[in-house]
Amino acid sequence: MRRTDIRGATDIRAGRFLSWLLLVGLLIAVLLMVAGAVLAATGANGPMVRETSLADLPHALASLQPLGFIILGLVVLLATPVARVVALLLMFARQRSWWFCGICSVVLAVLALSVFLGLRG
Amino acid sequence: MSNVILLGVVGLVGGTLGSMVGLGGGIFIIPVLTLFLNVPIHAAVAASLIAVVATSTGGCITYVRECLANLRLAVTMETMLALGAMTGGLVGVMLDTQTLSAVFGSVMVAVSVYMGTRGRVVDPAQVVGPAPGPFGACYYDRSLDRVVEYRVRRLPLGLFLGLVAGNISGMLGVGGGFITVPALRLGMGLPMRVAVATSSLMLGVTACAGALVHLARGTVDPVVTVPVVLGVTVGALVGSRLASRVKSSVLATVLAVVLFAFAVQMILAAVGIKL
Numbered sequence: 001m002r003r004t005d006i007r008g009a010t011d012i013r014a015g016r017f018l019s020w021l022l023l024v025g026l027l028i029a030v031l032l033m034v035a036g037a038v039l040a041a042t043g044a045n046g047p048m049v050r051e052t053s054l055a056d057l058p059h060a061l062a063s064l065q066p067l068g069f070i071i072l073g074l075v076v077l078l079a080t081p082v083a084r085v086v087a088l089l090l091m092f093a094r095q096r097s098w099w100f101c102g103i104c105s106v107v108l109a110v111l112a113l114s115v116f117l118g119l120r121g
Numbered sequence: 122m123s124n125v126i127l128l129g130v131v132g133l134v135g136g137t138l139g140s141m142v143g144l145g146g147g148i149f150i151i152p153v154l155t156l157f158l159n160v161p162i163h164a165a166v167a168a169s170l171i172a173v174v175a176t177s178t179g180g181c182i183t184y185v186r187e188c189l190a191n192l193r194l195a196v197t198m199e200t201m202l203a204l205g206a207m208t209g210g211l212v213g214v215m216l217d218t219q220t221l222s223a224v225f226g227s228v229m230v231a232v233s234v235y236m237g238t239r240g241r242v243v244d245p246a247q248v249v250g251p252a253p254g255p256f257g258a259c260y261y262d263r264s265l266d267r268v269v270e271y272r273v274r275r276l277p278l279g280l281f282l283g284l285v286a287g288n289i290s291g292m293l294g295v296g297g298g299f300i301t302v303p304a305l306r307l308g309m310g311l312p313m314r315v316a317v318a319t320s321s322l323m324l325g326v327t328a329c330a331g332a333l334v335h336l337a338r339g340t341v342d343p344v345v346t347v348p349v350v351l352g353v354t355v356g357a358l359v360g361s362r363l364a365s366r367v368k369s370s371v372l373a374t375v376l377a378v379v380l381f382a383f384a385v386q387m388i389l390a391a392v393g394i395k396l
Contacts, residue, residue, distance in 0.1 A: 014192070015185050019181075019185045026178045033347050033351060034351065037347050067343065070347055071343070075336075077171065078336065081329045082326075088192060100197075100255075103197050106200045117207065117334065
């Protein structure tokens with residue numbers, strides 16, 4: 001006998017989906033960072049800068065700079081746990097567990113506030 | 122180029138050791154980067170936070186599939202952890218290098234003492250039977266070949282410790298697993314395997330909140346961060362395979378001694394004494 005938790009099969013399916021989500025997010029992030037590192041090592045599209053922020057992403061991506069791939073990889077990596085919370089929110093909504101839906105929303109709000117305060121500072 | 126390889130090796134070792142003893146790896150990565158590779162501490166903190174997200178994500182692929190992490194408890198504690206990490210991240214970027222190094226060294230002393238003594242801590246009695254309440258859960262234990270049921274106790278205490286762990290994580294760039302694992306195990310009565318898996322799951326969101334502040338503020342150095350993150354990702358996968366072959370108590374003791382030495386060195390460096 002093997003179960004996710006006391007609630008049974010629904011959570012087993014949720015666990016499998018979350019596992020897949022984390023794997024895909026990590027793989028995409030690693031591939032993007034490796035691509036950026038290889039481009040930087042070959043010296044393609046200009047020198048590497050040492051400090052970077054989210055604001056640099058659109059320009060770096062538009063000009064296919066190594067930095068663009070690297071920032072995008074970092075964004076995908078950091079977005080993976082966020083996507084996991086969103087997936088949990090949807091799972092709890094499907095189970096009509098509104099209390100946990102609210103908790104997931106609070107976590108997402110705090111993460112959004114982190115970006116806002118970081119950009120503002 | 123040689124520095125990039127060294128950074129990757131640091132990440133590899135940090136990810137391997139971290140995943141073997143249930144930590145994010147930041148507690149090892151930051152002192153090595155700052156003491157031996159002359160990386161500024163703010164860049165080291167940012168790189169470490171992103172590395173912790175990678176360690177957590179890589180480790181939790183298995184933990185979530187194996188149904189070990191308590192999803193409801195994790196997301197509930199993440200409210201406090203993320204809040205703490207966000208405020209810690211904002212405070213961390215405002216502190217000067219000496220203060221941050223001194224605070225980090227002091228936390229490392231506490232971590233090394235915890236790691237050196239945790240093998241002798243007596244575990245609370247296993248809760249077996251019905252698992253009431255919104256957080257009650259069960260999992261299949263391979264070693265026992267049966268389903269273990271447990272209940273969650275003292276949630277307010279866990280939430281408070283989560284806030285503290287999140288704050289330290291955001292400020293210092295470590296995962297905070299050295300607080301959340303004992304909090305879940307000893308404070309809230311979870312089985313050890315569930316405590317490690319749930320803590321690992323939570324640390325991804327905690328480190329993410331702190332890392333987003335650094336990324337948005339432009340304190341992430343890609344030349345340092347990318348090799349460390351790639352090394353950590355491989356290390357986390359290697360460590361999870363090695364964990365069952367190495368006696369964890371021996372590993373924890375060795376790591377405790379190494380961390381204590383790093384801690385002393387960082388505190389001395391913060392007051393201007395170089396060894």
